[in-house]
Amino acid sequence: MNNRIKNSTLFFTSLISILLFIEIALQIFSISKQVPQPIVKNNSLRILALGESTTAFGQHDSYPKVLEQLLKEKYPDRFIQVIKKGYPGSNTNLILSELPSVLLKYRPHIVITMLGINDVWGLPGTGSITIPWGLSSFLLKSKLLKLLYLAKVNFQYQNIHPQIIELPQLKLWAPDGKTIAINTHTNIIEGPNTCVDFSKTFTAISNAWESGSFGLSQELIKTHQLNLVATECLIQNIYQKYMESPGAEYRAQFYQLVLAFTKRGGQTPRAYYYLYTFEPDSTKKEKWLNSALLLNMGALDSYAFLEKVGYFINAKKYESAEKLLRRNISHAFRTENSDYLLEYIRILLLLRKEKEAKSNFMQLKKFASGREGWSSFFNYSIKNGKLILSKGYRFTSELLFSNPKSIKNYQSISKVITKAGIIHYPMQYPRVSITPLRAILENIPSTNFVANKVNFEGALTDKNYDTFFSDRFAGNFGHFRLKASKLIAKQIVQVLKENKVFDR
Structure with a gap:
């Protein structure tokens, strides 16, 4: 027994010594190749x-x-x-x-x-x-x-060689038993710089969908990642197939799952809208912004609605702004997007619907009471048909x-x-x-x-x-x-x- 302990100790000591020797050698080699230089x-x-x-x-x-x-x-x-x-x-x-x-x-x-700033909410x-x-x-x-x-x-990329693959039609079951079929009969070039093999990722998405677990864990996200091109393929497919579908909620949830696998979390249709902001062809940016609105995503992209609302306000098309805000009002409640709901009050006042605005505002204050992240409602009041900051307000940033x-x-x-x-x-x-x-x-x-x-x-x-x-x-x-x-x-x-x- 003593010999076994001695041998184990000797093995680990030798291993650590070898690793330290390699590290020291690499550091010495690195230093010998460097000349002291400024930060630039x-x-x-x-x-x-x-x-x-x-x-x-x-x-x-x-x-x-x-x-x-x-x-x-x-x-x-x-x-x-x-x-x-x-x-x-x-x-x-x-x-x-x-x-x-x-x-x-x-x-x-x-x-x-x-x-x-996000520490303020807990x-x-x-x-x-x-x-x-x-x-x-x-x-x-x-x-x-x-x-x-x-x-x-x-090692991760050495065995990946570009090839043409054909994906079968994928059927995902929504939690209520309805089937959503995603037509993936498309020839896609597979490779490290284009699209990756969807099979494992689709399996993970399907499992998450069937279990109703839309909040995928970080480990799952890290394990199965689609690159930007592959994600765009799915976005386009969903957009084209379901643009007239009444099942916006399922479409939104599936889309959020797709986004969970992107290498860049910010590459949503709203992000594409920003990407094309400075392009001469404005149809591209409008397409992506409208796509974000159509997909009716979660709290993060409720700001896509607000961006479009901003366009309507600048054009003094307040009725269009109200109509757009009403489309997502229930979703804003579910995702507790207080900014969105506060903007809705502003639009009602711009439309001179002061009575309705006051009624909704009082209900929102009751709803906001005791909820984290909703303190902004208590910084405002309605006076003379306008939403104004109350005296003695405390901004979130002051916390x-x-x-x-x-x-x-x-x-x-x-x-x-x-x-x-x-x-x-x-x-x-x-x-x-x-x-x-x-x-x-x-x-x-x-x-x-x-x-x-x-x-x-x-x-x-x-x-x-x-x-x-x-x-x-x-x-x-x-x-x-x-x-x-x-x-x-x-x-x-x-x-x-x-x-x-x-x-x-």
């Missing part, structure tokens, strides 16, 4: 924009993409990349848990974070990294780990960093970033004071703050709010339109210049 290495700069839906939403009009374009215009002789990594609906728990793998994957020189779970910060930093810098990661990626767990998470996020040798730029939301953010991170080195209060207060008025934001989900700010993204991007560029990032 080899004339390049890689910036990671990390956050929630305010970072994720939009395409060319999102602040990371506007920032990238602005930096490229100012510094055309440099290779600049701004990577957009937003997790819609995420809190600091999720972002903290995902951070090490994200840093390992993208290896940024700078990380800009704008997060914390912070369930622990979500903390359980390894010590020293070990976390080591793992991020480990050459052996990077080598194993690259080997894994290579930022009031949760000790949020503070600890943000500090941990900053430590993970800076201990990996990366410069951290914590950025505050528009119209919100930078002071609380500075207070919780001031003792962490390699941090440079980006404020967005003065610049927005100087440009924003009550009359032009809708030109900056598409909603009011945080009270005094919402999801960004192009104008807001430009203001944020300019502020970031100014801070980068002040820190002489491009002078090093």
Whole structure:
């Protein structure tokens, strides 16, 4: 027995020694090949924009993409990349848990974070990294780990060869027993850069559909992923086959399942609408926006309705706006989309239906009482036929960093970033004071703050709010339109210049 224990101990000791030797050798080789360089290495700069839906939403009009374009215009002789990594609906728990793998994957020189607003609505779970910060930093810098990661990626794709496959007709059973047939008799090119084999993914979707489990687990999402092209094939098929179908609810639920398997969570039809915003052919963007409306998706894409409503309001077609809002009103209740319902009250008032607006508003306040995320209803009142902010209101954003767990998470996020040798730029939301953010991170080195209060207060008025934001989900700010993204991007560029990032 003693010999067996000794042999086991010797084996594990030898294995650890070998792994440490390989790691040390790789680190020495890496150092020997490097010359001390400034943060802008080899004339390049890689910036990671990390956050929630305010970072994720939009395409060319999102602040990371506007920032990238602005930096490229100012510094055309440099290779600049701004990577957009937003997790819609995420809190600091999720972002903290995902951070090490994200840093390992993208290896940024700078990380800009704008997060914390979703903590206001509750912070369930622990979500903390359980390894010590020293070990976390080591793992991020480990050459052996990077080598194993690259080997894994290579192994995943080495056996994939483009070929033509024909998919059979797929029948999915809705929870009430109705059958939805998806015609997949289409020749699809299979390969790493086009479409992947649907069979395993369809099986997973079918199982989830039959069980009624629409909230697929993260593991299932990671295991079976469709790429963007494959997802688009399904979107088009569903759109064409069911555009006249009354079963919008089933179509929406199935569509959400399809989206769960995309590599990019933000690639919804509404995201396609943003993608085509700057294209000369406006029919493409209208097609995708209308597709989002038709599919009647969940709370995330209820904002697609609000986007279309915005068009009607600008054109003073209030009746059309009301009709569109009524289409999704029950779904907004089910998904507890308070912004959507608040917009409905505004439309009723614009139509001079004050009595109906007041009645609905009182009912909504009763419904909102005690519910997380519905505090915005109590910031408003109806006076003289208008929806106005009440005196003494508290915006959602004022509750930022009031949760000790949020503070600890943000500090941990900053430590993970800076201990990996990366410069951290914590950025505050528009119209919100930078002071609380500075207070919780001031003792962490390699941090440079980006404020967005003065610049927005100087440009924003009550009359032009809708030109900056598409909603009011945080009270005094919402999801960004192009104008807001430009203001944020300019502020970031100014801070980068002040820190002489491009002078090093």
